[in-house]
Amino acid sequence: MGVPWSTLFTLGVWCLWLRRNNFIFRNQHNIKNLMAETIAKAFEFAFLGLNERHCHSLTTIQVWCLPPPEHWFKLNSDGSSLGNPSKAGGALPTKANLCRRHVTESATCERCIREEETTLHSLWSCSKIVSAWTAPEWCACQNLNPSNFKELLSWILNNHGNPELFAMTTWGLWHQRNQARLLRPFSSSDLVVAQAKERLDEFIATIPLLPPALPRPRMKWKPPDVYGFKINFDGAIFKQENKSGIGVVIRDHSGAVIASLSQLTAPAFQPIEIEALAVARALEFGKEIGITEAVLEGDSELIINSLKAGGKSIASVESLLQDAFVLSNCYSKLLYSHCRREGNRLAHSLARYSINVSNYVVWMEEVPTSLIKVVQQDIANMANQFQ
Ligand SMILES: *[C@@H]1O[C@H](CO)[C@@H](O)[C@H](O)[C@H]1NC(C)=O
Numbered sequence: 001m002g003v004p005w006s007t008l009f010t011l012g013v014w015c016l017w018l019r020r021n022n023f024i025f026r027n028q029h030n031i032k033n034l035m036a037e038t039i040a041k042a043f044e045f046a047f048l049g050l051n052e053r054h055c056h057s058l059t060t061i062q063v064w065c066l067p068p069p070e071h072w073f074k075l076n077s078d079g080s081s082l083g084n085p086s087k088a089g090g091a092l093p094t095k096a097n098l099c100r101r102h103v104t105e106s107a108t109c110e111r112c113i114r115e116e117e118t119t120l121h122s123l124w125s126c127s128k129i130v131s132a133w134t135a136p137e138w139c140a141c142q143n144l145n146p147s148n149f150k151e152l153l154s155w156i157l158n159n160h161g162n163p164e165l166f167a168m169t170t171w172g173l174w175h176q177r178n179q180a181r182l183l184r185p186f187s188s189s190d191l192v193v194a195q196a197k198e199r200l201d202e203f204i205a206t207i208p209l210l211p212p213a214l215p216r217p218r219m220k221w222k223p224p225d226v227y228g229f230k231i232n233f234d235g236a237i238f239k240q241e242n243k244s245g246i247g248v249v250i251r252d253h254s255g256a257v258i259a260s261l262s263q264l265t266a267p268a269f270q271p272i273e274i275e276a277l278a279v280a281r282a283l284e285f286g287k288e289i290g291i292t293e294a295v296l297e298g299d300s301e302l303i304i305n306s307l308k309a310g311g312k313s314i315a316s317v318e319s320l321l322q323d324a325f326v327l328s329n330c331y332s333k334l335l336y337s338h339c340r341r342e343g344n345r346l347a348h349s350l351a352r353y354s355i356n357v358s359n360y361v362v363w364m365e366e367v368p369t370s371l372i373k374v375v376q377q378d379i380a381n382m383a384n385q386f387q
């Protein structure tokens, strides 16, 4: 498929790593298909690499294996030989590991001077660090009796709400043990816990917050309240004909059409211009019909927001929007609503329809025959208003 295996593999590793971070730092499980995600990223990457417009130096990617920077931590399960846990080597240079590798003669823990210093012992069960694990955060773990660190870690990951604090605490204990071994000053075990919390808070503070989820505009047409009316408007541009169109429809709470309008105008305006013309025409039309309370709805966020702000903020159409704003004062109650194009289909169809009319046409309690199905579709959608 044109994407080299080396790219696929590298991006696969990258995706796996991101997923692992999501789990560790945010406690989020990613259920998306890893292969699909990798392939999508690989294609994107290959596209960027091939497309000079974007970037011409992006032809290789490298993943570096660096030790974690300060304030970062690694969770190490310390059991790489999965099939034979009793012989698991483990990554930490504990006395037991060093002794097994014939680096030291004794495997005895230098803190308690009683037991063999395995990973589990140095980070969890040594009698000298008991006070680190009797803090209230770990009360759920009091009766645990893991046979190795890997077992402990998997219990924490599955059952404890705060594996990050666990990682920080074990890191602190390991640091404490090393300081003690090197005859340097070291923190007491209860202090290790307090420091772990502090470090974790500091670390969390550096994670950028996710932007708040914006409310998604509705996809379907939504009727107004029982006593109100809704005015939908839209504009259309006919470049070839050098013309523009306006569509407006007024409906009640049951979706029944009170009036509709389709108007052709010249020349072919800019999109924002025809939307501004359409909104002014919509307000004028509603006033002609005799509506005094309404929801005005369009799919142009710019126009709706500008009207909410009193008709300002878009220089090129400010005078048009000022007209609309003046007209809005003729209503005793007027609310503004932005919807997606799907929610504005009828007004959109009426604007497109204008190419077949000269000047403008108004239908009382009706729409052109070819658009009846759009009205019916909106009414059908009212039954299931889930977005
Ligand atoms: C479109 O019509 C206007 C007058 O209505 C004219 O000034 C303009 O040149 C026309 N544009 C094109 C592309 O024909």
Ligand SMILES: *[C@@H]1O[C@H](CO)[C@@H](O)[C@H](O)[C@H]1NC(C)=O
Pocket: 352, 353, 354, 355, 356, 370
């Ligand atoms: C305009 O009229 C033509 C011919 O009657 C028709 O094919 C076309 O669908 C109409 N366009 C619209 C938008 O209704």
